[in-house]
Amino acid sequence: MRQRPALTPLVGALPSTVPFVGPEAQERDRGRPFRARIGANESSFGPSPRVIARMESVARDQWMYCDPDNYDLKQAAARHLGVGTENVVVGEGIDGLLSLVARMYAAPGDAVVTSLGAYPTFNFHIAGVGGQLVTVPYENDKESLDGLLKAVVRERAPLVYLSNPDNPMGSWWEAAEITRFIEALPETTMLVLDEAYGELGPASALPPIDVARPNVIRMRTFSKAYGLAGIRCGYAVAEAEVIRDFEKIRNHYGVSRMAQIAGVEALADQDWLHSVVARVAAGRTRIAGIAETNGLKPLPSATNFVTIDCGKDGSFALKVLQNLLSRDVFIRKPMAPELDRCIRVSVGLDHELDIFAEELPGALAAARGN
Amino acid sequence: MRQRPALTPLVGALPSTVPFVGPEAQERDRGRPFRARIGANESSFGPSPRVIARMESVARDQWMYCDPDNYDLKQAAARHLGVGTENVVVGEGIDGLLSLVARMYAAPGDAVVTSLGAYPTFNFHIAGVGGQLVTVPYENDKESLDGLLKAVVRERAPLVYLSNPDNPMGSWWEAAEITRFIEALPETTMLVLDEAYGELGPASALPPIDVARPNVIRMRTFSKAYGLAGIRCGYAVAEAEVIRDFEKIRNHYGVSRMAQIAGVEALADQDWLHSVVARVAAGRTRIAGIAETNGLKPLPSATNFVTIDCGKDGSFALKVLQNLLSRDVFIRKPMAPELDRCIRVSVGLDHELDIFAEELPGALAAARGN
Numbered sequence: 001m002r003q004r005p006a007l008t009p010l011v012g013a014l015p016s017t018v019p020f021v022g023p024e025a026q027e028r029d030r031g032r033p034f035r036a037r038i039g040a041n042e043s044s045f046g047p048s049p050r051v052i053a054r055m056e057s058v059a060r061d062q063w064m065y066c067d068p069d070n071y072d073l074k075q076a077a078a079r080h081l082g083v084g085t086e087n088v089v090v091g092e093g094i095d096g097l098l099s100l101v102a103r104m105y106a107a108p109g110d111a112v113v114t115s116l117g118a119y120p121t122f123n124f125h126i127a128g129v130g131g132q133l134v135t136v137p138y139e140n141d142k143e144s145l146d147g148l149l150k151a152v153v154r155e156r157a158p159l160v161y162l163s164n165p166d167n168p169m170g171s172w173w174e175a176a177e178i179t180r181f182i183e184a185l186p187e188t189t190m191l192v193l194d195e196a197y198g199e200l201g202p203a204s205a206l207p208p209i210d211v212a213r214p215n216v217i218r219m220r221t222f223s224k225a226y227g228l229a230g231i232r233c234g235y236a237v238a239e240a241e242v243i244r245d246f247e248k249i250r251n252h253y254g255v256s257r258m259a260q261i262a263g264v265e266a267l268a269d270q271d272w273l274h275s276v277v278a279r280v281a282a283g284r285t286r287i288a289g290i291a292e293t294n295g296l297k298p299l300p301s302a303t304n305f306v307t308i309d310c311g312k313d314g315s316f317a318l319k320v321l322q323n324l325l326s327r328d329v330f331i332r333k334p335m336a337p338e339l340d341r342c343i344r345v346s347v348g349l350d351h352e353l354d355i356f357a358e359e360l361p362g363a364l365a366a367a368r369g370n
Numbered sequence: 371m372r373q374r375p376a377l378t379p380l381v382g383a384l385p386s387t388v389p390f391v392g393p394e395a396q397e398r399d400r401g402r403p404f405r406a407r408i409g410a411n412e413s414s415f416g417p418s419p420r421v422i423a424r425m426e427s428v429a430r431d432q433w434m435y436c437d438p439d440n441y442d443l444k445q446a447a448a449r450h451l452g453v454g455t456e457n458v459v460v461g462e463g464i465d466g467l468l469s470l471v472a473r474m475y476a477a478p479g480d481a482v483v484t485s486l487g488a489y490p491t492f493n494f495h496i497a498g499v500g501g502q503l504v505t506v507p508y509e510n511d512k513e514s515l516d517g518l519l520k521a522v523v524r525e526r527a528p529l530v531y532l533s534n535p536d537n538p539m540g541s542w543w544e545a546a547e548i549t550r551f552i553e554a555l556p557e558t559t560m561l562v563l564d565e566a567y568g569e570l571g572p573a574s575a576l577p578p579i580d581v582a583r584p585n586v587i588r589m590r591t592f593s594k595a596y597g598l599a600g601i602r603c604g605y606a607v608a609e610a611e612v613i614r615d616f617e618k619i620r621n622h623y624g625v626s627r628m629a630q631i632a633g634v635e636a637l638a639d640q641d642w643l644h645s646v647v648a649r650v651a652a653g654r655t656r657i658a659g660i661a662e663t664n665g666l667k668p669l670p671s672a673t674n675f676v677t678i679d680c681g682k683d684g685s686f687a688l689k690v691l692q693n694l695l696s697r698d699v700f701i702r703k704p705m706a707p708e709l710d711r712c713i714r715v716s717v718g719l720d721h722e723l724d725i726f727a728e729e730l731p732g733a734l735a736a737a738r739g740n
Contacts, residue, residue, distance in 0.1 A: 004584040005528060005560035007615060008477040014618040024437040037434070046433040055432070055628075059425035062600035062632070063416040064407070065593070067394040092462060092624045099621055103498075107378040121623075128473075128619045158375060190375035214374040223435070230432035230627030245377060248384040249498045251469055253491075254462045256626055257600030258425075262432070 010108060010130045019120050023330045036352035039330040041305050043227035044348045045279055048272035054265040055258060066260055068252040073263045077235050080267050086240040087211045092254045094196055094219045094234040099125045100250055101217065105190045106131035111155035115143040117336025122161045138339060141299055142171040145181045152189050163194040165201045168334040168344050170301030175207040182216055191216045199225035199273060200280055201302025214239045224304060225276055226266045233259040280304045283347030290357045294364055305346040314340030316367055323363035329356055380478060380500045389490050393700045406722035409700040411675050413597035414718045415649055418642035424635040425628060436630055438622040443630045446637045447605050456610040457581045462624045464566055464589045464604040469495045470620055475560045476501035481525035485513040487706025492531045508709060511669055512541040515551045522559050533564040535571040538704040538714050540671030545577040552586055561586045569595035569643060570650055571672025584609045594674060595646055596636040603629040650674045653717030660727045664734055675716040684710030686737055693733035699726055
């Protein structure tokens with residue numbers, strides 16, 4: 001019997017299950033494409049035409065390595081947010097940055113706090129470093145600031161995750177509440193404040209950025225409002241020493257040359273961003289109307305999706321989801337207790353929301369078994 | 371005095387120095403661009419025109435997330451190499467895959483073997499997981515297979531790195547020697563066989579791929595012969611269980627949609643690849659001729675660069691490098707003892723090699739101090 005190399009004890013103990021099933025995998029399983037792709041909180045409105053033109057024009061330059069410093073994009077992001085270049089690090093989407101944060105702040109066995117049902121990729125990366133997840137239930141469909149704080153203190157957690165606006169519920173806290181939460185945190189606890197949807201909600205939900213504070217990392221992305229999910233690029237804003245610490249372990253050549261160029265151009269076209277934000281707001285209103293027409297309850301949203309309370313339990317909402325999928329409408333749903341009574345519908349193009357409006361009544365009827 | 375979150379002991383112990391200085395950073399420091407970019411072993415011939423056209427046509431689709439399974443690209447790579455899809459994992463360049471391999475096979479304190487002066491990014495990632503690097507000097511400008519094997523056995527190393535063809539010397543072993551090395555390795559030691567330059571050397575340097583063997587991971591990239599360094603995409607080929615283990619920790623959304631599409635198209639245009647390989651061979655001959663004309667000794671190369679023995683010590687070669695940089699010619703050089711007597715020149719376009727030919731005599735004279 002041949003021997004084989006052993007995984008490290010830490011990696012060897014991880015599950016082999018893959019929590020990430022993309023719409024492409026579902027399409028391969030089904031043998032046919034979706035007619036409406038409104039499940040991954042992408043921006044169907046796409047990137048700015050300026051960004052598209054720029055990407056087209058630099059396709060032939062991709063033989064050159066990317067700038068490992070991400071210099072131009074760091075400068076653009078810093079200027080955009082009114083911070084210094086030394087306060088910005090760029091990564092392979094927020095996902096890539098979360099992987100680094102996990103390695104930086106969570107040693108094996110450390111308690112790490114998040115909300116039950118919050119972003120699964122954060123949990124995946126915490127498990128990957130041997131951290132012990134401590135989860136706090138949502139309260140009234142919002143992440144519980146009090147609950148998170150109590151768990152941090154009780155567990156002496158070095159790391160806590162909070163998204164604002166929130167995924168998968170679309171809820172948000174006003175800036176004053178977030179600031180109160182930050183000020184109440186132990187100084188030795190690092191907060192990851194995931195603001196992936198930050199551009200899409202009310203500006204009043206975003207607290208001022210304080211780069212003097214060493215225990216908050218704010219995360220932003222080009223995947224949502226900027227319509228560039230496919231390029232894999234996000235950035236983190238924090239105190240300069242925290243940013244320098246990313247240099248110790250990050251994949252310096254991880255963010256493609258194309259992504260860096262597209263990111264700079266995207267930040268430069270704020271008119272496009274504003275037009276997308278307006279169209280997303282209109283799309284939310286439309287999705288809410290479709291839900292109400294069908295007797296369902298749309299939750300308030302500060303994101304590019306609307307989470308819809310189907311009015312019964314999780315198994316009912318799952319049936320609604322499955323019946324929409326079988327009608328070629330790609331959506332997703334929360335899975336945690338309480339939240340699982342809902343489905344989650346991303347703002348799409350008009351014709352996609354038409355399809356959703358057409359198919360929802362049948363999906364509901366089928367879920368109800370009549 | 372305010373407290374701050376502590377890094378994990380492992381990350382806290384890492385140096386803050388950044389070993390990755392790209393040509394863009396040098397250009398910013400110098401305040402002017404290089405005239406010849408022949409230092410990073412990129413492919414100045416660029417990607418296939420088919421790839422460029424494909425990238426242009428999908429720029430507008432980048433609002434969609436990438437397929438986290440990298441399904442199409444895995445299929446194309448598997449077909450290209452005659453292995454199963456279950457034997458391929460795609461990552462953010464070989465760099466990204468090396469980061470995962472370090473986490474998978476090197477626990478804190480484990481000895482990890484590589485050659486002294488070999489790929490620094492591998493060393494960076496081993497340090498990042500707390501591995502203890504054990505280095506083996508080159509012999510006659512080649513990685514020492516006997517030396518690596520002895521070190522593996524002596525240190526009971528779970529992981530060893532070998533590049534073939536080799537960077538920074540351009541040397542290579544024939545397939546039979548590599549196979550002998552593999553067969554002599556302890557079954558519990560994982561070999562990373564980095565074949566980034568595999569398409570550019572003699573086919574006889576590439577041993578047959580044996581996906582039944584659980585202790586070899588072969589790595590390939592689109593950054594070199596395929597001319598796509600900027601898109602950050604590489605892949606690893608190994609036994610299926612090894613490949614499955616990558617799923618436990620990889621950033622599933624790490625490889626951009628653009629990169630996956632470009633990679634598929636690049637593999638489909640083998641005519642372009644062959645034309646590039648021929649032009650690279652001609653470029654190597656030209657660089658060797660320039661070296662000889664100047665009384666220097668070009669080393670044999672199976673890559674897209676030529677390493678040139680400057681005939682004196684490391685400090686002399688460093689002066690040659692510096693004098694080329696100051697003449698706007700971007701090249702690099704090995705830094706390890708013995709190897710450091712050399713400079714390393716990538717094959718570039720004709721006009722770039724013209725500039726190298728023009729500037730080398732002056733750089734040599736300046737280095738000699740006359």
